[in-house]
Amino acid sequence: MSEPASTHHAHGHGAHDDHHHEENFFLKYFWSTDHKVIGMQYLLTGMFMALFGGFFPYVFRMQLAFPGISVPFYGVVSPTEYNALVTNHGTVMIFWVAMPVLIAAFGNYLIPLMIGADDMVFPRLNRLSYQVFAVSVVVIIASFLVPQGGFGGAWTAYPPLSANPDYNLTPWGSTLWLVAVALEFIAFLIGGINFITTAMNSRAPGMRWSDVPMVVWMICIASILFMASVGPLMAGAVMLAFDQNLGTHFFDPKAGGDPILWQHLFWFFGHPEVYVVLLPATGIVAEVITTFSRKKLFGYKTILYTAIGTGVLSFFVWAHHQFIAGIDPRMANVFTVTTVLISIPIAEMMFLFIATLYGGSIRFKTPMLWALSFIALFMIGGVTGIPLGASGSDIYLHDSYYVIAHFHYTFFPIAIIGSFTALTYWFPKMFGRMMNETLGQVHFWITAIAVNGIFIPLFVLGAAGQHRRIYNYNHFAQLSTPDLQALRILATVSLVILLLAQFLFLFNFFYSMFFGEKASKNPWKGCTLEWTTESPPGHGNWPADQLPTVYRGPYEYGVEGRDEDYWPQNVPN
Amino acid sequence: MIERLIQPVSTFAGDIDQLFFGIHMVVGFWFFLVQGMFFYLLFRYRYREGVPTTYVTGKEKHLKKWINIPHILIILCDVGVIFFAVQTWYNVKQNLPEADATIRIVSQQWAWSFVHPGEDGELGTDDDIKTVDELHVQEGMTYHFQLESRDVLHSFSVPVFRLKQDAVPGRVITGWFEPMHTGVYDIQCAEMCGIGHGIMGARIHIESAEDHAAWIASKKGT
Amino acid sequence: MHGKPIANTRSATGIPTAKLAVYWLIGSEIVIFGGVLISYLMHRLGHPEWAYDAAHTQTWIGAINTFILLTSSLFAVQAHHFAEKKEGATAARWLYLTALGGGMFLCLKAYEWYGEISHGYTITAAPFWSFYYTAAGIHASHVIAGMIIMLFVAQTAKKNEELHRVENVGLYWHFVDLVWIFLFPLLYIAK
Ligand code: HEA
């Protein structure tokens, strides 16, 4: 199993020759074990789900801005539908957009290319991971087509509401929702094991751990975090499923169960989960800012330590979602301390990214604009986590729109901006063509401005006492004032603008895929290994006898005494 | 900042508003500092013809201090935030002052019922006053509340009090508040509790001593 | 069929790739069982009265099952031993024996559950029983999975192919065994 790398030639060559025959379309795109194809499958599925995840807020925000109207392309929103839309918006965005795009799509696509391997170590397991994921997609979509409609008990699915159809009135929706989420977890566990073992074992000859590109590190750390935190929730999901369908009472206080137990299991996963999506996005940003500022990453190892530190700390903060949930009030103090302290590694990471710009030669191409806007906007989300983590002020802010605004200022930069950063940056590699720069910039500016138009009003609304998951504020005298309504309308209008701008992107994406200008191997002059092969890379990524060997770190930009301002990892000298 | 948007009506509302304001000052300072630095660097080191990039690893002492000093200052700020946060929390949630009266709050899908102590000031006696979706309290009195739920999780939230507490079936959770100004304000349910979550509101009537006595008298025998 | 990727033949850590993956798999399973067990323990400590229900578990069946699983783990070690010596056929025989141990475990379990259910101690009877069936049920599903994988591995091992898999499936089996070592005292002995 573990022969030295030099013996690979013969073996690899044989394997490569097998693939010169034409595969039929089905085998090539649906039954492939090629990590690039699987990455693409995840990407397109994630983008498809983003259409749902983006359409739902359009519907429910229209309802909030203009209560009771018949929403164009949807109709009148009933309270049940409102709840189901919000619940599934949250669930879909996190589990079917952020995770598949940031981790699975780019993890699959980039890990082998960036570590100089021809594929994942377990290609068939990889295919299985996508297939399980595809089933989960079908199940979650099915969950809102069943009688009584989709699950509406919030993405946190707190029992007893979620456990008992007498309370939630969606016997089918809630079970299918749970099954879909569990399947998705399984897909990511399989995928994660594959990512981690690949990165650990299959690096190109010469690649030390400090030569591994940051995004690979981040995806692996995220996969480990996910793996370590999701277990208890898997167990909890089994228990909840039994409560729903077999009549057990794990979470039902009337028969000796405990609803708070679920909250612990959920948030023990839920909080690390936010860093599971954060870290890959920061990894992507690290790649892009180094390339476009022509700078070595400032403090590579320190960034790594901050990521690991964040990951470790994230296991000790979960109860900050439960300060007022009826847990022992003394516990809140412990969790306030850990929560506020997590600002330290994250602040440090942001500082290091910003310090990377120092002394550079910054080019504001579309991917760079996205990466920079990630830093600028994520910081808003980050600092507003502090008033929430401070137990005293969370008494007021909990479950208000302040929380909503806080986490959209983290999630939007991560899931949407992070994805755009990665897509625009690696598009030439993935499809062999360049995206249109002008369209890309127009799309960037509209999106980046509109997102503030959505979520800044929500901070104000939250501070004014507006609660979450309420389909019509007219029932509350203090919340139905014209001033507050104006803010709601502002948010909704900004959202509509933002959504319309996405058509620019989709057009650019599909148009450039077929008609864009042909891309060279290394259009951005990057140092990492994926830029040393064809765009798009062929089967096996490199000809089997030319797999790269690594001589240096991934960010050697501007080294003195060289003609070029970059020094690819695979060039001997 | 909050008090501009919504009136503070309990004795601890002001503390929470202050804490909120204080934290925002601290993080706001850092936020603008960091963003300022960020945009300055973007402008200063933008691409210019003929100006090469530099090779910096991040190990240089004179540059590293730009990370390390803020790092230590942030730890100090964190300690401050934690101190004031815990102090406020302790006063609102952990330390219950002596009660003048106790009320019971029962939540269920999707209504609130309130049990007031009535004339004798004692809960659990015959003259208790039960109401649905309206709570009557007297200005300047310290209340304890016993919060219960009959079915799923709910959350008793009075924005003007800055008070929120989840109701958990099978448990009785005790908390306190002391209303400051008379008026009628919203009570909301702040925990997803099913289809009617969005309409699960109630009103709190804060009355002067005379008005409150009059209200109790009017309920006598019902 | 696609050939094995070159990636699969590298080993930068020095640990064979498949073994590394098994370690990660076991790691991810530990947290699943950890979740069940910690949930159970929190409840159990909070509800001394569960002991009445726990008193109805049949300790001796649990004990025999513990013994069976431990023995089968020993067989798995034997299988590994012969796989190291490249004696695939012998290794396969030991694997069959290991799987047989799993089968006996399941039969006893079925007998035990049948008895309990017919006495009315069903999964909904009391919270203790919910945990009892859920924890042991998740464990049993791992036993089944382990057996199936073992039979597949035995098929290839017989032909002296992919002998490294014998060790890997053995590792997994030890883990499944270990989980039972935790479950047994918690569900049967603590009364
Ligand atoms: C990826 C998403 C993401 C990220 C990264 C974060 C990051 C953080 N979150 Fe957030 N959070 C969510 C997603 C996320 N969160 C979601 C989805 C919810 C709601 C779930 C629900 O109920 O539905 C939530 C809710 C939530 C709550 C519960 C609120 C409530 O319901 O009552 C709390 C409370 O502590 C919290 C805190 C924090 C903190 C302290 C951080 C920290 O990691 C932030 C650290 C970063 C910084 C601090 C910025 C950089 C630092 C500086 C510029 C230096 C200056 C700073 C200081 C001096 C402190 N979050």
Ligand code: HEA
């Ligand atoms: C990753 C997470 C994520 C993302 C990106 C978003 C994006 C958005 N969210 Fe959401 N949201 C949540 C996670 C997320 N949300 C969660 C967890 C909840 C809580 C649910 C609960 O309470 O249970 C929530 C709740 C929530 C509420 C509260 C509802 C309520 O409590 O009543 C609101 C209200 O305005 C809202 C609005 C929006 C809006 C306007 C966007 C917009 O930014 C959306 C814009 C959409 C797009 C930009 C997608 C279209 C883009 C493409 C098709 C391009 C291709 C795509 C890729 C390259 C990926 N969200």
Ligand code: CUA
């Ligand atoms: Cu009751 Cu929400």
Ligand SMILES: [Cu+2]
């Ligand atoms: Cu959190």
